[in-house]
Amino acid sequence: MPSEPLLTFTDRGICCPRGGFFIDPWRPVDRALITHGHSDHARPGHGAYLATVAAAPVIRHRLGAIRLDTIAYGERRRIGGVTVSFHPAGHVPGSAQIRIEGAGEVWVVSGDYKTEPDTLSEPFEPVACHTFISECTFGLPVFRWQPQAAIAADLNAWWAGNAAEGRVSILGAYALGKAQRLMAAVDPAIGPILTHGAVEATTAVLRAQGITLPPTRHAGAGIDAKSHPGALVIAPPSALGTPWAARFGPASEAFASGWMALRGVRRRRGHGRGFVLSDHADWDGLNSAIRATGAERVFVTHGYTAIFRRWLEDQGYDAGIVATEYQGETADAEAESDPALPGTME
Amino acid sequence: MKRFAALFEALDRTTRTTEKVAALAAYFRDAPDPDRVWTIALLSGRRPKRAVNTTELRTWAAEAAGLPVWLAEECHPIVGDLAETIALILPAPRRTSDDTLDDWMRRLLALTGQPMDLRRQAILDAWDRLAPQDRFLFNKLITGGFRMGVSQGLMTRALAQATGVDEATLAHRLMGDWTPDRIDFDTLTGAQDPGANASKPYPFALASPLERIEALGAPAEWLAEWKWDGIRGQLVNRDGAFALWSRGEELVTDRFPDLGPLRDFLPPGCVIDAELVAWSGSAPLPFAALQKRIGRLSLPKKLLAEAPAHLLAYDLLEADGEDLRDRPLSDRRARLQALLAAMPAGLPISASPLVAFDDWDALAAARLTARDRNAEGVMLKRRASGYFVGRKRGDWWKWKLDPYTIDAVMLYAQQGAGRRATLFTDFTFAVRDGEDLVPFTKAYSGLTDAEFRQITDWVHRNTLERFGPVRRVPPDLVFELAFEGIQASPRHKSGIALRFPRMLRWRQDKPASEIDTLDTLRALLAETQPPRG
Ligand SMILES: [Zn+2]
Ligand SMILES: [Zn+2]
Numbered sequence: 105m106p107s108e109p110l111l112t113f114t115d116r117g118i119c120c121p122r123g124g125f126f127i128d129p130w131r132p133v134d135r136a137l138i139t140h141g142h143s144d145h146a147r148p149g150h151g152a153y154l155a156t157v158a159a160a161p162v163i164r165h166r167l168g169a170i171r172l173d174t175i176a177y178g179e180r181r182r183i184g185g186v187t188v189s190f191h192p193a194g195h196v197p198g199s200a201q202i203r204i205e206g207a208g209e210v211w212v213v214s215g216d217y218k219t220e221p222d223t224l225s226e227p228f229e230p231v232a233c234h235t236f237i238s239e240c241t242f243g244l245p246v247f248r249w250q251p252q253a254a255i256a257a258d259l260n261a262w263w264a265g266n267a268a269e270g271r272v273s274i275l276g277a278y279a280l281g282k283a284q285r286l287m288a289a290v291d292p293a294i295g296p297i298l299t300h301g302a303v304e305a306t307t308a309v310l311r312a313q314g315i316t317l318p319p320t321r322h323a324g325a326g327i328d329a330k331s332h333p334g335a336l337v338i339a340p341p342s343a344l345g346t347p348w349a350a351r352f353g354p355a356s357e358a359f360a361s362g363w364m365a366l367r368g369v370r371r372r373r374g375h376g377r378g379f380v381l382s383d384h385a386d387w388d389g390l391n392s393a394i395r396a397t398g399a400e401r402v403f404v405t406h407g408y409t410a411i412f413r414r415w416l417e418d419q420g421y422d423a424g425i426v427a428t429e430y431q432g433e434t435a436d437a438e439a440e441s442d443p444a445l446p447g448t449m450e
Numbered sequence: 451m452k453r454f455a456a457l458f459e460a461l462d463r464t465t466r467t468t469e470k471v472a473a474l475a476a477y478f479r480d481a482p483d484p485d486r487v488w489t490i491a492l493l494s495g496r497r498p499k500r501a502v503n504t505t506e507l508r509t510w511a512a513e514a515a516g517l518p519v520w521l522a523e524e525c526h527p528i529v530g531d532l533a534e535t536i537a538l539i540l541p542a543p544r545r546t547s548d549d550t551l552d553d554w555m556r557r558l559l560a561l562t563g564q565p566m567d568l569r570r571q572a573i574l575d576a577w578d579r580l581a582p583q584d585r586f587l588f589n590k591l592i593t594g595g596f597r598m599g600v601s602q603g604l605m606t607r608a609l610a611q612a613t614g615v616d617e618a619t620l621a622h623r624l625m626g627d628w629t630p631d632r633i634d635f636d637t638l639t640g641a642q643d644p645g646a647n648a649s650k651p652y653p654f655a656l657a658s659p660l661e662r663i664e665a666l667g668a669p670a671e672w673l674a675e676w677k678w679d680g681i682r683g684q685l686v687n688r689d690g691a692f693a694l695w696s697r698g699e700e701l702v703t704d705r706f707p708d709l710g711p712l713r714d715f716l717p718p719g720c721v722i723d724a725e726l727v728a729w730s731g732s733a734p735l736p737f738a739a740l741q742k743r744i745g746r747l748s749l750p751k752k753l754l755a756e757a758p759a760h761l762l763a764y765d766l767l768e769a770d771g772e773d774l775r776d777r778p779l780s781d782r783r784a785r786l787q788a789l790l791a792a793m794p795a796g797l798p799i800s801a802s803p804l805v806a807f808d809d810w811d812a813l814a815a816a817r818l819t820a821r822d823r824n825a826e827g828v829m830l831k832r833r834a835s836g837y838f839v840g841r842k843r844g845d846w847w848k849w850k851l852d853p854y855t856i857d858a859v860m861l862y863a864q865q866g867a868g869r870r871a872t873l874f875t876d877f878t879f880a881v882r883d884g885e886d887l888v889p890f891t892k893a894y895s896g897l898t899d900a901e902f903r904q905i906t907d908w909v910h911r912n913t914l915e916r917f918g919p920v921r922r923v924p925p926d927l928v929f930e931l932a933f934e935g936i937q938a939s940p941r942h943k944s945g946i947a948l949r950f951p952r953m954l955r956w957r958q959d960k961p962a963s964e965i966d967t968l969d970t971l972r973a974l975l976a977e978t979q980p981p982r983g
Contacts, residue, residue, distance in 0.1 A: 245517055246525050246538035365538065367462070368530040368871025372899070377463060410916070411524045418518060 110186070110204055110211050111237070113403075113426050118213060118237065122206050123184040125154075127213050137188065139215025140199035141166060141280055156190050158226070158313065159198030162280060165309045177226065193217040194228030195383050196281030197315055203231050211235045212397060216406075218382070219389035222252060222285050224315060230396035237403045237426060238394055241384045242362050243412035249362070249386040255379055256289040262358060262377060264294050267334030272355040276341035279306045281383050283338050286360060287318055296332050298323040300339035300348070329353040362386070394421075453481050454489065454551040455584050461598050470600055474608030483635045484552035490638065491630035493605040495699070497594050501561035502569055504532055504593060510570055511536040514577060527864070527919030530871020533589030540577050540585065547579040554588060556631065603840050613639050618653070618839045625699060626650035649693035649701075651684040652721060652767050652775065653839040657829055657846035663810050666830065666847070673779060673833055674805040674813055676825040677848055678762055679737045679935070680727035681744075685709075685761060685799075687716040688771070694726070706759040707749070708798055715793045719771030722763050722786070723837070725802065727824075729760030734824045737949070738937040762802040763790060767837055775837035782837070820851050826934065827851045853932035854974060855954060856881065859925045859962045861889055863909045866902075873899070874906040874921070877953075879931060881944075883968040887925055890944035890971065896932070896953035905956070928957040928965055936975050946971050 112119050117129035125135040132149035139145050139155075141162035146155070153172040155163055160174045175181060177200070180189045186206035193199040195216040202213045212233040221227040259275075266273045277283045283303045290297070297320045299307060304322040311317055321327065323337060328351040335352075343349055344357055362382025363369045370378040385393060394402055394416070404412050405426035416423035460473035478486055491497075512522040522539060529535040554576070561569050573592075580588055606624065610617040623640050626649065666672060682697040692713045694703045703709075706726065716722075727734035728743070739757040743749065766786035767775055774782050790801050805828055807813040817828045827850035835845035858879035866875030876894040880887035897905070905927065915922040935949035 244525050244528065245515065245521060246529055246535060248538070366529055366871065367534055368867075371462075372872070408524075408528070411521070415518075415521060 107207070110206055110209050110235070111213070118426065120184075120186060120204055120206075123186040123188065123204065125183060126150075127202055128215065135183075137202055138163060139193065139202060139213070140196055142196070142216065145215065156198050156200050159200065161309050161313050162198065162306065165305070191231045192226035192229050194219060194221065194225050197225050197284075197310060197313075199225060201229075201231055203233065209234050211237065212399075213237045214239055214393075216241070216383065217385055217393065219385050219393055220249065220252060222289075222383075224285055224288055225281070225383075228393070230393060232398050234399060235401040235403070236394060236397045236399035237405060238390065239384065239406040240390055240404045240409060240412040241407040242382065242386055243390055243404065243408045243415075245387045247362060247365055247382075247386045248388060249380060249382060252285075252289060252381070255360075255381045256291075259286070259289065259358075259360075259379055260291045260294060262356070262379075263290060263336050266356045267295050270333055272329050272333070272335050272337060272352040274337045274339060274344060274349055274352060274355045274357045275379075276344045276357070276359040277303075277338055277361075278383075279303045279340050282360060282381070283307065283340075284310055284315070284317055285383070286338060286381070287320060290336060292318045295334040295336060296321060298327060298332060298335045298337045300337070300343050302340050302343075303338050323351075327351075329355070451547070451549055451551055451554055451580070451584050451587070453477070454485060455581075455587055457481075457489070458587055458598055459583065461600060465599075467604065471604055471608045471611065474600065474605060475611040478609055478612035482550055482552070484630075485550050486635045487630045487633060487638060488551050488555050490605065490609065490624065492591075493598065493600055494602050494624055496628075496630060498555065498559050499562055500592065500594060501558050501564075502573060502592055506566070506570070507532065507536060507573070507589065507592065510573055511540060511577075514574055515539045515541055528872070530865065530867045533593050534586055536589050537582055537586035540582075543578050543580060543582075543585075545579045546581070547584075549579075555591065558591060559631065609639060615640050621653040621839045622650065625653060626695075627701060649686050649688065649691035649695075651686055651693070651695040651699070652773075652837070654682065654684070654697050654723070655838045655846060656841040657831075657848040658841060658843045660830065660847040660849040663814075663849070666810075669807060669809055669813070671833055673783065673831045674807055674816070675764065675802050675829050675831070676805060676820060676823060677827045677829045677850065678725040678727055678734055678802065679824060679826045680725045680734065680740055680762070683724055683726045683761070684767070685712070685716075685722045685724060687713065687718060687720050688768070689718075692716075696726075705743070705749075708754055708759045709761065711797055712761075712799055715797060717770070717789065719768060720766065720789065721768035722761070722799075723765035723767055724761040724763040724799070727760055727762060728757035729798065734760070734762070736824050736937070737935065759798060761799040763799055764802050765837060777836065778834045779831055779836075780833040817849060817851065853934055853950075853954075854936065855930055855932050856966045856970065857928055857930050857957060857960060857964070858890070859887065859965050860923060860927045860929065861887065861925055862920050862922055863905070864920045866894065872906075873902045874909045875902050877929070879929065880925065881966050881968050881971060888944045888968050890942065890946060890968070891931065891933075891948045891951045893929075893931055893951045893953050897956060901956055925962050928960040928962055930954040930957055936971065938975060944968060944971070946975055 108121055110122065112121060116126060116131040116133055118127040125137055126133045127137045128139055128145040129136050130147055134151040136150040137154045140159050146163050146167065148167050153170055154175060155172065157174045157176055160172055164172060175190055177190055177192055180187050186204050189203045190200035191203060193201045193215050195218050199215060201215055201217065204211045210233040212231045214237060216239050217228055219228050263273045275286060277286050279302045284307055287297055297318060299320045299322055301322060307317060307320060337352060341359060358377035358379060360379040360381040362380060362384055364378030365380045401422040402416050403424045403426045409425045413423045413425055457473060457477045461470050464470060508522050509519055512519045517539060526532055526535045561572055576588060577585055606617050606621050609620055620639060684695045686693045693701060694706060694709060696702050728739035735757060743753060743757055763786055766782045766789060769785055787801050805816050807816060820827050827848060830847040830849060832845045858881050860877045861880045862878040863874040864876040865871060866873055876892060878889050878892050880889045909921055909923055912923050913921045914924060931951055932954040933948040933951040937947055938945060939947035
């Protein structure tokens, strides 16, 4: 007897008809389950929200007065005709994969995920399922990350080199997740860490929920290259090259993102240095994560979906694509999005 | 290789000229001798023959990485560079290597012509010994197209800083025919006299596009001549050597045997800067006629008769073995005319005629007749100017005709390469022919990065079909294209081919229903083709 699948793909996003909810929907719905606080996943306008306890503070900070219920990792909750639970995705603090069980089937929606532990995010846990809906932002074999410790060593060498020459170092990174991961990874003995307002606000929210981060100082009025020579400034990419950044004089600029693996992107960005550091799984991470679910059917979303699906089919999976809505403007300061590569958001 | 990789990284990390030159100069001071010579060779476009083709590289890399070849092929347009794609997909090396650039280059040279198995084994072995960044460079050395964001001029400047030899002298020494595996650094840069090469040309003096003619001062201080649409070259007749060099420093003497008679009549010790054109008997033929001769291995008599080579001489750089480049142009020009006048008539060389003018308006009027003469515009040269090295602004200006333009619609889009690897920048355009859209040209430059980004977004959202890296899109976006010339081409569906097509602007104001038609292009073609025969 043919019946409706557990999850369907609609123009508002991934829908669970049996449970009466959507996951990370991009248009207003009555009930939304949110994987994490990045703005391409947690959007305003829904009737009710459900997210992990650790993701909630940032979502509230961003979306203001919303009806938000929280759930602990691993806690099972009945919604409509299905049972849902949230599991660590290792992407940013509080990020989750969402498991849906109903009618004898288990589906998992990965949200954004990263398999390498970063010391701040709850480490990724594979969840067994029949059908896995996986992001594949970096789903090409050209994307393979070095361990975080190696990147941190490069970052420290760059910062220390600039500091020795009396230059400020400005590092472009997304305000939620990447920025905190960087400040926790660098060596604070090299010099003071300054932040742009957007980064400082998110950092304060994370500190308030008990995440330990090194001291930072908001680079407001009166803070510049003279008051803090040799400082490391962490700012959203959009702040680089603005009058705000000009106060740091002839600073050395860098950008930390998975896209920095490509020389063409590095050069187009025009930033002096590119550090290859991503909050998404790399090629090997995606493949090992998919294998670990034991799923036979995989739907891919975000990124090089057509290529990655073909690869999965070659590997014997029943593979499909979740169409996402490409926005006209993808310039979202919070997303790990390259404007030239739509559908590659954080 | 590590020192060379460090140089590459230093150059790649900065866009500041001074930093690039400093990094290069440091390299030229401390890198091992043969590596320095290879670096000069690579930065001046002297690349060894390819030992391995790109299909082989792709296949072997996919094999080494345990990936299907189709996946490596899909990655290539996204990364934008095959050498980089391969470096990124290969598994981590299991060994290390301290070999120098020279070691690797000689190894590559030795591979040329070897059986496939042997070349494959050598390349796989190299990949397994090179760190990822070194691998990228190694692959670049194989695939060619090696640019390090450094022009030959900057390289020469750095070399001057490192050696103390002045730039112009170095530029001259680096010209001509030398092979990196057979010369050492001191000989090349002039610690020893490289005089061995008698046919060496001088570095070409280049003009800049004219900005404001009023800023040039008195018209009487200037000479004007036609800017011919041919191949710029230098004819060297010195110490028994007779050589024609193209501006790309390519020796092309053998391809123009019809210039041979000049050898018997030119005085010894002379170097002439000229434009090589196909000749009607009294005037240049369109560039298309010369183009038929370029790249041909054999030159049938018919072609030699249809498009005989001729030099239109602009300048005299050396006479009686004396370097005249520091003399004023007016003197050089007078000596050139005297030299040519002393030769018998009917030879394939003549002085490029000067354009007479009393004021700028008269010159502007003359310029408008350039197309009728198969010229691209006019050149303005200061009478007092020396023959300088490279592009030095102020003394020589080119004042080209405005290009032809046409409005066309985009049919296909493809990702760019290099800096713009992740943007859709290469488009195929069509004009209307009745109900049909006929593709007629490709173009890939002329828009800003912001516009390319906007169009890239649009392409992603509007892809109808994918053919590898190419996307078919709805015929909605209209562009004004500019081009320098048009010619009949039976190989193209449209029957025409354009010269130097590029995008002038994105016509967001114009619907696709208002683009130009194939008839417009045909009319233009009829207008610009000289009567045949
Ligand atoms: Zn995302
Ligand atoms: Zn995210």
